Amino acid sequence: MLICCPKMARLFTNSIIQLLSDEDCMDSFSSPREVHGSPHLKWEFLAVPQMEKEECVAIKTYIRVVGGPATVTGTVVAVDSYAQRDERWYRPKIRRFKFHLENGKKHGFKRDIRGLGPRFDYTITCNATFLPGGTKTVDPTTIHEFIGLDSGFFDATIKVEEREIKVNRGFLSMISPVFGAMFHHNTEESKTGIINITDFTHKTVKNVLDYCYGVNTTHNTPATVIDMIRFCDKYIIKPPMEKLHTWLKRNCTVKNFAAIADYAWQNGDESLQGKCGQVFNQNLEKLCGHPDFIQLGATVVAAIFKAGAAASTTRFQPSHSADEDDDE
Structure with missing residues (x-):
């Protein structure tokens, strides 16, 4: 079973999570994932079981980018839920890496994941930060760095819990067809530039908007994240959902x-x-x-x-x- 996701440090970050157990010991190749912020760049992470006499003795891992060259840094963390039960043996396998990848070329990690035993249930997470084009590329500027520099950017207001959040109509319309309909039809919101939200907290609305701007938000509790998911679901803001x-x-x-x-x-x-x-x-x-x-x-x-x-x-x-x- 395979799950993917992305994460970034300096430039563009992504994460991919793969699940590999003794009951399903098959190659787990992630589907190509976009590197957010670099529209033409995608990446994949692969875990390959190494079999001997019908037993898996190790797991090899690979990474590749498609759409152009990139310098990729990050970590791979492998946790076996069977070993995790016994604190004497529980020790996550953590490795750091830095690759200079060519377009479409698969790059293997030097060290295999070993010490599996007859029963294993690994969760393997690859957190990667991408520098498209390699070290010669100029660092990009993200959306949130522009916000607040010019008050003219804000041409609408969200009112929630008797507080106000200044927003941009074009940006809201881009991330949400619901907000887009409010601003592009003969509605009260398009005339006044004011959106009244009564079924979510100020914190939830602010968290979602910050997340869409590219600002790091702190998800301390499931309740916080669940409220964000519900807000995204209501206003059809799809990219953050996964x-x-x-x-x-x-x-x-x-x-x-x-x-x-x-x-x-x-x-x-x-x-x-x-x-x-x-x-x-x-x-x-x-x-x-x-x-x-x-x-x-x-x-x-x-x-x-x-x-x-x-x-x-x-x-x-x-x-x-x-x-x-x-x-x-």
Whole structure:
């Protein structure tokens, strides 16, 4: 099973998460992912099981970019959920890397992931930062760096919880067809430039807008991220949705389980339900006695038990390297 996502440091950051277990020991190639901020550049991450006598003895990993050359730096983190159960053996495999990649050329990481054992359930996460064109490229300027430099940029206002957020009509129309319809038809919003929002908090609206501008936002709780997802869903702001859902999956723990599971089943999110089933399967005793879990509705609890019974095991983190390959 494979999940992808992106992350950046200096220029353009992306992340890809891959799941690889002994029950499904097949090549896991991510679908091509856009490097946000560099429209013509895409990248892929590949985990390949190394088989000997029908047993997987190691996992090789590869990365490549398509659409042009790039310098790529980052980490690969590999976590085995089986090993994680025993603190004596639990040690995430973390590696750092820096590659100078040519267009379309696959680059292998120097060190394989080893020590798998007969049972394993790895989550492999590759966090990568891209410098398109390599070190000769001039660093780009992001959207949020322009915002606030010229007050003329703001030609509309969102009013929420008796507070105001200055916005730009063109930008809102670009990210949301709902806002676009408000400003491009004979509506009260197009005449006054004022959008009144009563069903979300100021914090949620501000978080989503900052996230769309490219400003880092702090997602401290599932409730914060779930509210952002609901806002994006209502106003059809699609690009952030996958990353926000990925955040929920990566932070589905005993502590956060009830809130995330409740959202997953109330909204029919099958992918998130599967993740909750894995976490429940691994933490049955802890969760059944957790006060937040007990407060969930009977229908949701029954569905969680069913998902837990169908799940194998869960996994989490990842990271990789090749030109510079340092273990931690």
